Amino acid sequence: RVAILNMASPLSPGGGFLNGATSQEESLCMATTLLPALRDEFYRLPEVGCVYTPDVLVFRTMASSSSSSSSSDRWFVDVVSAAMLRLPETEIDEDTGLGKYVHAKDRELVIDKMRAVMRVFQAKQAKRVVLGAWGCGAYGNPVGEVARAWKKVLLGGNSKRVKQKGKAAEPRSAWDGIEEVVFAVKHAGMAEAFQAAFGKEHLEWVDDEVGDVESQGGEEDAEEKRQSDEVSERIRGLKLRIDRAPDPHVKAGLEAVLAGLLQSQKSMVSISSKEEYDSEQEEDVC
Structure with missing residues (x-):
């Protein structure tokens, strides 16, 4: 069973999909049956919580035609829609030169959000989970902070082997039943930040190229x-x-x-x- 994190808008179903935006959530809505399941009454999304949508049909991929695809190109996934912290206060770490949260409470909230998502995946018996650079980019979360938070949530104090684009598999004691985690990160710089945070011993880089380069x-x-x-x-x-x-x-x-x-x-x-x-x-x- 495959489940995906929809890095969602906290305010409106599908984010800016109807206005032509093309972020991760909007791309999901374009290629799947997710949007009709995101009802207005679910919003505003909870600070720590999510919307679980089972059996979402994927009917379009990068490799398939924009107009049609065969039945073999279609499959079902479960989707967890959750919103990341928006525009937190950040500063530059003098040691690394990279961005970091100013307030420890923001870092703790991000970890709480991630744990809530993972608990839903586990409760719904997902075997393979697709995550991402959640809240990086326009929401202003430092990618290094987000990558380290995912590592803390997924691996805790243990160091069991994990796979990735990133692919990560959890310590059995933490997320029993989840066999594989994939970080689908398009931006090379962000992907490198994830690899640096997890370390090569926990993260296997897979450069999946689909379609025309x-x-x-x-x-x-x-x-x-x-x-x-x-x-x-x-x-x-x-x-x-x-x-x-x-x-x-x-x-x-x-x-x-x-x-x-x-x-x-x-x-x-x-x-x-x-x-x-x-x-x-x-x-x-x-």
């Missing part, structure tokens, strides 16, 4: 641009709110959130620049 590259570029544009829009909105904030404490809080978003934007630019440089170097070698 150039086409995928274009899709990834479009997704990265969409995420960058969304972060930029949030930054503009926050700056306006800061200018209009009547209370100094409110203003200080908004400025802290803005600093985290600016760092997230900077990280996106840095990763993009590195990838462009690596690509140019490969072309020079050829």
Whole structure:
């Protein structure tokens, strides 16, 4: 039995699907029967909790035609929809140069959210689970923090072998019955952060390429641009709110959130620049 984490909007079924957004949740809604099962009365999603949807039909994949697919290309999965922390206050770790949560309570809340999701997977007897870089990108959660939180939830203090894109299998004492966990992470920089957090002894890197490589590259570029544009829009909105904030404490809080978003934007630019440089170097070698 395969189950997937839908990294969901806390406010609206399908997130921005009806407005043409293309994040993970919207992509799921485009390719499956998930959206009709996400009823308005389920929202707002609980802070620590989720919506469980069994037997969701997958009828479209990257490899299948956009217009039709054969019955062999269709299958059923279970989906757990849960929302990650939005725009937490972050800062730069002086030792690593990477983003981290300012408040320990945010880190604890993220772990509580992950444990709640895993408990549902386990209770519903999922054998294989697909997770992701939950809340990274537009929601402003540092990818290193999220990766380490997943490691803590999945492995705890034990060190049993795990598989991944990432694939991770849990210590029997923690998540008995779950045989395999896959971290489906499109962005290379984020995937590397997961590998660094778990270590090679716990994480097996699997580079699954589906369809035309150039086409995928274009899709990834479009997704990265969409995420960058969304972060930029949030930054503009926050700056306006800061200018209009009547209370100094409110203003200080908004400025802290803005600093985290600016760092997230900077990280996106840095990763993009590195990838462009690596690509140019490969072309020079050829």
